[in-house]
Amino acid sequence: MKTKFAASLVFALSATTAIAQDLPQAGNTWFTDGQAAIKAALAKQPNTSTAKNIIIMISDGNGVGTNYATRLFHGQQNGNYGDENVLPAETFPNLALVKTYNVNAQTPDSAGTGTAMMSGVKTKAGVVGVNENANRGDCASIEGNQVLSMNDIMSAAGKATGVVSTARITHATPASAYANSVDRNFEDSVPEGCTQQADIATQLIENLKDGTIQVAMGGGRRHFIGKDITDEEGKTGKRAEGENLIDMAKEMGAYYAWDQATFDAAPMDGSAPILGLFESSHMKYEADRSGEPSLAEMTGAAIKALSNNENGFFLQVEAGRVDHANHDGNLARVVRDGVAFAQAVALADELTNDEDTLIIVTADHEHAIAFNGYCGRGSDILGLCMGIDGAGIKHSNEALLAKDGKPYTVAGYLNGGGSVLREDVNWVGARPDLTQEEATDVDYLQQALVPTSSETHSGEDVAVYAKGPFAHLFDGTVEQNYIFHVMHHAATAE
Structure with missing residues (x-):
């Protein structure tokens, strides 16, 4: 037999929102916040x-797990x-949610994932700007x-385009904006006898020259100069001796930073293409950054420069070093670069109008990150799991x-350089003791x-967040190449 309380509960849940306010929990903050969220959703x-x-x-590399770590770190820092x-x-x-696999890889690589997002077709691991029939x-x-990439398509439609990254600008994801290469590693040269394509750095300069790309900023200076050439920071290049693509870009009128x-000092009025190469290889991690712009600064500058085109613009922005810190198993740098990316997202949103600008925020793949234990609320995401x-x-x-009597961190990795197994003891190991410091x-x-x-x-799904024209087309679980089709539809719909 139902109690009086249970009967009133059934009635309230079947009634209107107004009647739901009669529930005993109606004054609870969690309840009122939930009601506000419903109203906001209904108003969309x-x-x-x-x-x-x-x-x-x-x-x-910012999958759902990595994003979770960044969310906690950012909140705890505040x-x-x-x-x-x-x-x-x-x-x-x-x-x-986005399925990230490559056609020949359950766990994807960034060249294949970048190509899917930028061209609308899934392809193999390790190739850029080509379909799955290339080897x-x-x-x-x-x-x-x-x-053809979105940059190619949008440029042909009269829009300005750009690419910004904290990785080498010739690295896999940024290269997917402008290059066609059967190997992501052809950054500064191609094998002997390979006459069918140019190296990736050369392709970027060609795109700047023909006006397909107006802004390109990131790292990777070494791939634009020869082995006999020393850059502004005293480092030599990787190209053949005598080759200097930076000088070539300047001679054709590009501004070099x-x-x-x-x-x-870069011109943001659209008067000249901008080539920014801020490190010999990748740009510095946010935790170590000095003497070079942040991802948010580069994003803001690119938007300002590209906005001078009355037809609009297309821009790819990559936080490339989130991935690299994950590869190192160094979560402290992962989350700091993750926060720098969040700042770039906030600035891009601030500088644009939801009515005419589609902003898509996503990741190309996740990493083998994992979270441990029944940690109490507020446990430092970088520190020990507290009760x-x-x-x-x-x-x-x-x-x-743990059962070995030692503490463990909130987050860890399923593989990597921090393995507790040691080669010098025949891959058997004991976890070292660990302090919060x-x-x-x-x-x-x-x-x-x-x-x-x-x-x-790792191969699990990543999230895609969107706002602006046709952002509502992101719903459910989609293939990664679907992202291109939303962008293309939004740009061409009448």
């Missing part, structure tokens, strides 16, 4: 205007528990298998111990299980 209306501008922002925090992209009204490293197989000062306080909210401030040091490598030279990608 799809934007079916043509997108004048499109910005795709890719945090390389003095909160962390899990109540909301990153800028997480406020966007539309989202979906990695086989120059002859490129013939007839090249694909290589540090913070030259970046600050749950049954009488309060914040953790107990006492580290949980050691675990939260910026150079600390998270404990891992399988010993590998570099932590690997």
Whole structure:
């Protein structure tokens, strides 16, 4: 027999929102916040205007797990528990889950994933701007298998385009904006006898020269100069002796920036193409950055420069070093670059109008990151897993111990350089003891299980967040190449 309370509960749940306020929990903050979220969701209306501008922002390696770590770190840095925090992209009204595999790889590579997002077709691991009929490293197989990127398509439609990355600008994801290559590693040269394609750096310069790309900023200076040429920071290049693509770019009228000062002086009026190469290889991690612009600064500059085109623009932005810190198993640098990416997303949103600008925020893949234990709320995402306080909210401030009697961190990796297994004892090992101070040091490598030279990608889905024209098309679980089709539809819809 139902109690009076249970009967009233059934009635309230079947009644209107107004009647739901009679529930005994109606005054609870969680309840009122949930009611407000429902109202906001009901008020959403799809934007079916043509997108004048499109910005795709890719945090390389920022799957759902890595994003979770960044969310907590950002919130905890602001003095909160962390899990109540909301990153800028997480406020966007539309989202979906994205399947990231390459056609020949369950766990994807960034060249294949970048090509899927930028061209609309899935392809093999390790190839850029070609379909699945091309074979990695086989120059002859490129013939007839090249694909056009969003940059190509938007440029042909009269829009300005750009690409920004904290990785080398010739690296896999940024290269997917402008290059066609049977190997992502052909950054500064191609094999002897390979006449069917140019190297990736040369292709970027050609795109700047013909006006397909107006802004290109990132690292990778070494791939634009010869082995006999020393750059502004005293480092030599990797190209054949005598080759200098930077000088070539300047001779054709491009503005060249290589540090913070030259970046600050760059013309943002659209009067000249901009080539920014701020490191010999990848740009610095955010934790170590000095003398070069942040990802947010580069994003803001690119938007300002590209906005001078009255027809609009297309921009790809990549936080490339989130991926690299994950490969190192160094979560402290992962989350700091993740916060720098969040700042770039916030600035891109601030500088544009939702009515005519589609902003897409996503990742190309996830990593083998994992989260441990029944940690109490507020446990430092970089530190030890603290126990749950049954009488309060914040953790107990006492580290949980594993069966070996030692504490463990909130986050770790399933493989990588931080493996607790040691080669010098025949791959048998014991976990070292660990203090909170050691675990939260910026150079600390998270404990891992399988010993590998570099932590690997993983194959699970990533999220895509979107706002602006046709952002409502992101819904459910989609293939990664679908992202291109939303962008293309938004730009061409009438």
